[in-house]
Amino acid sequence: MTGSPSWPEPTPTPEPPPATAPVRRLHPAAIAVYSASAAGNLALPLAVVLGMSVLGNGLDLMDLMRTLGYGVVGLVVAVIIGYVRWSTTRYWISAAGISHHTGLVSQKDTNVPFDRIQALDVQQGVLQRWFGVQRVDVQTGAGGKGGEISLPALLPDAVAELRGLKPSAVAEEADGVSRALTRRELVEAAFTAGQLGIVLPVLAVIGQAAGQVAEEEGSRNAVQLIPDTAGGWVLIGVALLVLAWVLSTLGAFIAFAGFTVTRGEDRLRIRRGLLQRSEATVPLHRVRAVRVVEGVFRRPFGLCALSIEVTGYAEEASAARTLFPLVRVGEVQEFLDEFLPEMAAVGHGERPEGAVPARDRRTRSAGAVVALDRPPARAARRYIAPPVLGALVLVVAGWFFVGPWALLALLFAPYGWARWRAAGWRFEDGRLAVRTLRIARTTVLAPARYRESHTWAQNVFQRRAHLADLEVAFGKRTTARIRHLDAATAQAAWQAL
Template identity: 30%
Template sequence: MKTSSGRLHPFAAVLASLQIVKGLIVPLLVILLSKHSHSGTGAPIYFQVGWSLVALAGSIVWGFLSWRRFRYEVSDGQLKVIQGVFVQKKSFIPLERIQSVDLTEGVLHRLFGLVRVEVQTAGGQKPEAVFPALARGEAARLRSMLEPGRAPQGQGQPGAVPAGSEPPKLRMTYKLPAGSLFVAALTTGGFGVSVSLLTAAMSKLDELFPDFHVYRYLWNALDAAMIPLFALGILLLAWMISTIVSILKFANFTITRKENKLLLTRGLLERRQVTVPLRRIQAIRIVEEPLWQLFGFSAIYAETVGYGAQKGENAHLFPLLRNRELGEFVKRMTPQFEVPASPEHHALPRRALWCYALPAPLVLALAAIAAGLIAPWAYAGLLLCPPVMIWQWWRYRSAGWSREGRLLVIRFRRLAKTTAVIPLSRVQSVSVETGPLQRRLGLSTLRVAVASSGRGAFFRLAGLPEPEARELVRWYRDRNKR
């Protein structure tokens, strides 16, 4: 019977302390940089420094105690973990419930030859056990004991498998080329996230540094004609940030199928290796950004049951792939989602165009007219109506569906075109919605739900003829007869 026991590497105490200090950085900076309180009296410098030293000392003590109290053991067919400083927590995880053991090497981990290990169980929405710092050899040994069928691994790159340990047919690998990485980084959809985060950070500058009056200084320093250039510079900065983040995240991206599991490895500064059991995947999404469509590229995502909501580790099956390679990729990596090369595609009827092109421009026009009664410049919002109508027409042209045996394929567009492939056995529910305009046109909106990361994923297709919607509902209801 497999038996092993041990504790974390001592560097885990440093990591725990740094995690606490990270959460205290902002309040400590506010204390140190503020010259005066709201009442007009300043706090003595020794008082500010004293509180900072107390917080630092407390984080060091807490980190040491958390490392000291952490112990683990593999015996009697289960993983036992004991942790907690004041309140002791004991976890007992049967080995048969363990779905995957994921490895991470942060910058500090790599400097000291350490690995962070996360143990995932069936149906878990977060790691059941986390080992913040283990030596690479110990991490490989623990992983070989926790994952069924794994041979013990030597030291070196975490998750490395000795050559010849598996038949070639059970090990298939795709690597992201450097050129595709650069294209994906430049055109990633993370630009909007970067803009929102940068805007949120800038909105807090005056709150963090009230004595500096950041925006008053900029307003006085910049000429009115320079304000648009300043805004353009902010957008350019956000684009650069999203590009750099994407490169750091997806550099060295590799996906390997080993029997019934996918191993995803990625990262430049922080190296991550995530294991995705095929049975966890509920649906796949093939996403084509507008620029990607011009050159025939797509990204592949997976909706998984479990902890995939955390930072999106399991979301990307491949960041950027040529469309002509999609069929072979899906056939090799996720064969249960393979769709015939020429499926029977059902486009939306012409009358569905009204459901796309009419509501949004009409609401925008009414809002612009109403706002224009108060502020005449708001009438400029009417200029947005034609672009919105073109965008909605584009959404209508991209939408459609097909059904191939026990697979449902739904195509829709928000900004990027998305093709969702959903097996019948993974569908959680199917619902049909009908609005006033749709009712007059004999149309419906189909809504399909699958389990995903504890929250569920929903795929919505508007403008479907009512007979086709009823056919798909009947297809779902009769699933047990198939």
């Protein structure tokens, strides 16, 4: 982690702390933080050793004792490492900016000039909270993971001192609108989070591990665990879904508790977290697009979550991605007008109301964030047919294995119809809005000039029907893709973009 440069530096040594700049040290709580991270690094090899011996010849007392011994040694080593890192870490503030020195054997010096500081992110993890300290990450535009200077344990006074150096890097609550997630919204957000896509794979892995353990226990028991009827499988499936839902609800509670977003002069500040308080500062010029995500469990209630595409933040904590975890769909425009007018949708806020021509083919369907154009009617069957055909194939193939239960696959058939209902787009005044459905219904709102690239695509079948797709990429996680537009329209939009 602390690699010293192996080549001679142009300036022999980083400037020593000048007499005028008092050298600061971290709060001793940093020993705990550093030790914990060192222990984390040691834990994996230890787990491998344990796992090997268990797989090798079962777990006996000797192995257990030996592992325990390794654990104690590892812990002692971790604490020593933590102490050394704390005792050798210091930072100072001078005319040159913030300087940071760490390391005993391999030493590392970092200097960040004041005008390069993009943000001072303050976090409070479980350990920090225990000791009443805070973690400060000095962020520059370099875009590496974590801060360029990371100070894991500072007393509030020291944090205030750092913030005083660069007030513009810190959006104070006073300098802009702010909105906190209310208790009721938190409950609603947690119960409708439904991040099954994240939880289910984890459960699958756990299930597999459990299955292996059961096999070790004795194959007879394991056979009993495997359901012998399709009904049993469905029961297991439902149980898994319920478990996944409970986990996702808990996860959302922990992640979104205390969520607050503050709009400053030129940056957003987002704070969140129950166990791990995290705070992220996002410069506004790095916000490229807003996604309005209406999840399956939220849509019936007219609720959605807002997330932002932040360029250069791909590796940073997810704190930088959620703009607000729960908003009523009807209030999205007001929310954006208040916090991100740069991103608010087409023909809203910027222009007088009357200037937008009301065209009949424009549908503002119930719950739509913004008025949208539909793809032409002849595209409908292209949305609807593939899932219907897929479902029929599944039914026929599945009938041989599970009999009438295969009919469950028909539940999948209306998916294409839902996609057709959701598909919509609008491109006006340089603002782009694209709505698609992929389980969740997502609307991307962004100024078109923020795109990274744009594409039109047409396959052989679309060519005959004069249809084409349009894709506009705004970042690693945001690509607005609308399928089966009229070819001429798609290409005109492509040229105008």
